[in-house]
Amino acid sequence: MKEIKTLDSTVVYQNKWMTVREDKIERASGAEGIFGVVEKPDFVVILPIENGCVHLVQQYRYAVEQRLWELPQGAWEDNPNADPLELAAGELREETGLIASNMQYVGFQYLAYGYSTQGYHIYLASDFKHTATQLDAEEEGLVSKSFSLSEFEAMILSGEIKDATSVNAYGLAKLKGLI
The missing domain is CATH 3.90.79.10 (Nucleoside Triphosphate Pyrophosphohydrolase)
Structure with missing residues (x-):
């Protein structure tokens, strides 16, 4: 079971080296929040x-x-x-x-x-x-x-x-x- 549910995800910046996204999330308690995630290749x-x-x-x-x-x-x-x-x-x-x-x-x-x-x-x-x-x-x-x-x-x-x-x-x- 996932501890956090992703409600929405938005790419806020992207170039050939990376993508930065902001995810709106809901925790197991029901509290909402955001995570900033940098996606880069290994x-x-x-x-x-x-x-x-x-x-x-x-x-x-x-x-x-x-x-x-x-x-x-x-x-x-x-x-x-x-x-x-x-x-x-x-x-x-x-x-x-x-x-x-x-x-x-x-x-x-x-x-x-x-x-x-x-x-x-x-x-x-x-x-x-x-x-x-x-x-x-x-x-x-x-x-x-x-x-x-x-x-x-x-x-x-x-x-x-x-x-x-x-x-x-x-x-x-x-x-x-x-x-």
Whole structure:
């Protein structure tokens, strides 16, 4: 049984990356309210680890007006139903120029299920062939660099890495004994 009944749903904003809707709801008690929901396609995040080092990317993030380090990640807006493994391999090559011979699935997490439908698949990548990057226009200025795992952990602890998805993906893989 649903705890909440949707009475009405209105799209209040939409572009090629997201839809924002406002839902009028009724709770089990009969009380009415609203929820704002951001609909975005699921994405992937990749932990590319080689010889005790992790490959990170840094790009300008407009919403917070900063260049920040994070794990390679992304979605294909033109193909939102792409196979997550294919998407992970594609994003890894686009952003870092790495082609992984081994892609191990770590798990699925939601980004922020309090207001968004978006989730992400996590992959641990290894055994690389190095090629050139293939950046999209939105990734202008993106750079890739390798850090030792101890440097990466220190960057998390110091707050230099602020991307919750990157921290979570690493933590889940480490807790599962994959790192």
